Amino acid sequence: MKNRKVLIIEDEITFCTILKNYLETLGLEIYTADNGQLAIEMLTEERINPDIILCDLNMPVMDGETFMRELVARNIDIPVIVITATTDFTQLDRMFRLGAKDALLKPIKNLDEVKVTLLSALYPEQNSFTALNGEDANQISVLMQEHTQDMLAILKQLQPPVHQIINSYRINYRQLNEANRFGLLLDLAAISDSQIGFYCIDTERSSQEGIMAAFLIRVVFNDLLKSAVSYPDKKLPNIDRIINQINYLLEDSGFNGQFPLLLGYFNTQNKSIIMASAGLEAEITTENTHVKLPRNLPLGTLKFYQSNHLEVKGNAWQCLIRNNSQKIKLMFNPET
Known part of the structure; x- marks a missing residue:
């Protein structure tokens, strides 16, 4: 890591100084800022060019989340690692969705943890996952702090709003699960300004491993x-390949069991809807058609996913996703 540059954004002077001195012993060149606004000015006006950024979440003037949004808006592509004492998992989750590569929770008892995390982010090609950013798999350790909160409670906290607008589309969903059961978990997010991705997983098939x-x-x-859509206006994602990547990741991470999954993609410009099932049934109804997608074998059953x-x-459409007894109804409608 010698001669690499790191920007530390941290308002706690003592911790910032300790971290700066430690990283300098590793041969790194260090810049510091005590809030996100100052960091933006250093990046855009002073033209510093760090290889990586270490960012706190809760700071005066401009906090870490606002700073991340500014990076995205300005198309500044520098890896960000969050270092924070927060136990607000929704805040960490938003940072990951904005592009943060990893997170370390304070207090950090061994600064070598910072070194390992920096190496992972600076040299992702050395990770065994060639299809995935290696540091992404490490983020799971941040979310799964069992001593902090029950994992199922955290998952419920991270559920998307039942009503929201993404890329000029009103997206609603309804959980039709049995009482006192969590069952199917839905997640969705914008991939770009014209693309939306979502998935649904049955967390109950393999008990605790399903939640993990x-x-x-x-x-x-x-x-x-x-990564599957390099040129959003020219091609659609190979959704079968994505499911195979997830299947491989679960296997390589040591998960045992069956994990029914449905993966979906919607392009709001060309109105393309793609869905792939590995263990869940789906019915899609558009203004012109009604089609069914059978459930197939769940992930974890075979080494390779069968298409x-x-x-x-x-344009306006809905999808009913179900397993044996749980259902989710997902609806997409243009704003106008």
């Missing part, structure tokens, strides 16, 4: 879809 698998998939979900997908067009 849901965390892991949530972490890698955005990057998998983004089971459909492609249709739809």
